[in-house]
Amino acid sequence: NAGVTQTPKFQVLKTGQSMTLQCAQDMNHEYMSWYRQDPGMGLRLIHYSVGAGITDQGEVPNGYNVSRSTTEDFPLRLLSAAPSQTSVYFCASSYGTGTLGEQYFGPGTRLTVT
């Protein structure tokens, strides 16, 4: 298994541009989520999904959009990039809750918005 994969690894955007961060998992996990990591603030939840077709907002959803059309993929869209969205973005997945609740993280996408 490849686990959780994210593309691209690095990205530089200009203010106002849009882009999609890709996330895929090959473990048949129902739960997927996006976090951003900023110095001194830890990881914060952006959006999450409990299954194909079901998404909801996390702690910091503004400026981001998600959809989940398949179990495997959970892309994160930046609608109009702003410098405040400069961060490292991590995608995570897990099979379920309880003893199956261990979360697996991707390697991250480092985004810079100028």
Next chain:
Amino acid sequence: KQEVTQIPAALSVPEGENLVLNCSFTDSAIYNLQWFRQDPGKGLTSLLLIQSSQREQTSGRLNASLDKSSGRSTLYIAASQPGDSATYLCAANTGFQKLVFGTGTRLLVSP
């Protein structure tokens, strides 16, 4: 709103020492608590997952405990090695696999 705090923010120890990392959370209504390791510029690697009904979990030289009533978890690392140098993160699951993270403890183990 759940808040997670990790103390200390940084820790430097000589090789071979046993050490304890602390994690506290404000709301005891958690489903589980997970400890992660993060190396510089890398993603998160899961170390241990403790269910809300459990008191501790062990994996090799690592032992994590959970006390929901006091809002605390500890990660015990036995016989530390230079390869243990990394940032350690704890995260409380508040439901639907939504994690609230602490800001981490940066560990340096010197040879």
